[in-house]
Amino acid sequence: MSDTTQAVPDVLGIAESWTLAGRKAALATVIETWGSAPRPVGSHLVIDAEGNFEGSVSGGCVEGAVVSEAIDVITTGKPTTLEFGVADETAWRVGLSCGGRIRVYVEPIV
Amino acid sequence: MDLSLLSALNEERATRRAAILVSDMAGGGQRLIRWADDFTDxxxxxxxxxxxRSGTSGMVERDGGAAFLTVSVPPPRLVLIGAVHITQALVPMAQIAGFNVTVIDPRTAFATPDRFPGVALHAEWPEDVLKTEPLDPYCALAAVTHDPKIDDFPLQEALRVGCFYVGALGSRKTHAKRMERFAEAGIGAADISAIDAPIGLDIGASSPPEIAVAVLASVVKALRRPMEVA
Known part of the structure; x- marks a missing residue:
């Protein structure tokens, strides 16, 4: 992509530079989608221990929940898999308004 | 993820080399497979x-459990042979659509920065430029000079490398002659028939900017629906 038109941040590049700068970070990746999920499989979000983030796994629907889980992952050092869907209102506070479901893998960068 | 793995992946991305990060979902182990690696075993x-080939990430189920493949392929690049009127319209359209664009034309009267601001422009022969900036399967190439001396080499190179789109401007008659030349040069019939000619999606385009729309539409189709392109 040309520099002038690149609207999507280089999440993997940011993840590397944050870690090299001594910031503890976690990488969230959309690993599976069902139905009309807003972001495709392979989409990334990078999160640091203070809750700063770059990228997108859902176009804004569930980023808040992913960020708070990621802070736990950074603390424990253990990866986890999260699932979000409109049908899971009892299990999760947030869901996808589009009616799709997504699974997100969250891993620490060490 | 190990920082060293992340750095290695980013290094491949920075140099337009495809790579796949394999994450074992049960054990948590990860490894990086580079395009140039011998991974047959x-x-x-x-x-x-x-x-x-597909460039899509995804989950794979195997006897040993599930693995997630983070597939990183280079951003699509559009290489335009010929700094003509069509090219002037096509460059900004393709850039807006997210393509990394390069224009090559040895005719210095055509390839001027005034006519092509904000794009990688080479007033040199394609033979020379492609030596230092080689084509790869994640490139599309459109040759629009009408001049076989300029167009033929990069078209043949694009077919050899397996660019995801290869298009050539010219009438059916011009293209028939081109097909004869390519066959004489030893290029297979299947490769020759993969050339998009007459160039562009058939939308009745007549002006150069309209032809640019048709070419870009064909390139996007080749990228997104490769199976439907002959």
Whole structure:
């Protein structure tokens, strides 16, 4: 992509530079989608221990929940898999308004 | 993820080399497969080859459990042979659509920065430029000079490398002559028929900017629906 038109941040590049700068970070990746999920499989979000983030796994629907889980992952050092869907209102506070479901893998960068 | 793995992946991305990060979902182990690696003995060899072609990340279920493949292929690049009127319209359109664009034309009267601001422009022969900036399967190439001396080499090179789109401007008559030349040069019939000619999606385009729309539409179709393109 040309520099002038690149609207999507280089999440993997940011993840590397944050870690090299001594910031503890976690990488969230959309690993599976069902139905009309807003972001495709392979989409990334990078999160640091203070809750700063770059990228997108859902176009804004569930980023808040992913960020708070990621802070736990950074603390424990253990990866986890999260699932979000409109049908899971009892299990999760947030869901996808589009009616799709997504699974997100969250891993620490060490 | 190990920082060293992340750095290695980013290094491949920075140099337009495809790579796949394999994450074992049960054990948590991870490894990086580079496009240039010999991965024929890898338990996921078939899947890796397929993913390098499709460029899509995804989950793979195997006897040993599930693995997630983070597939990184270079951003699509559009190489335009010929700094003509069509090209002037096509460059900004393709840039807006997210393509990394390069224009090559040895005719210095055509290839001027005034006519092509904000794009990688080479007033040199394609033979020379492609030596230092080689084509790869994640490139599309459109040749629009009408001059076989300029167009033929990069078209043949694009077919050889397996660019995801190869298009050539010219009437059916011009293209028939081109097909004869390419056959004489030893290029297979299947490769020759892969050339998009007459160039562009058939939308009745007549002006150069309209032809640019048709070419860009064909390139996007080749990228997104490769199976439907002959």
């Amino acid at each position: 890898d338990p996921l060899a078939d899947e890796l080859a397929r993913r390098f």
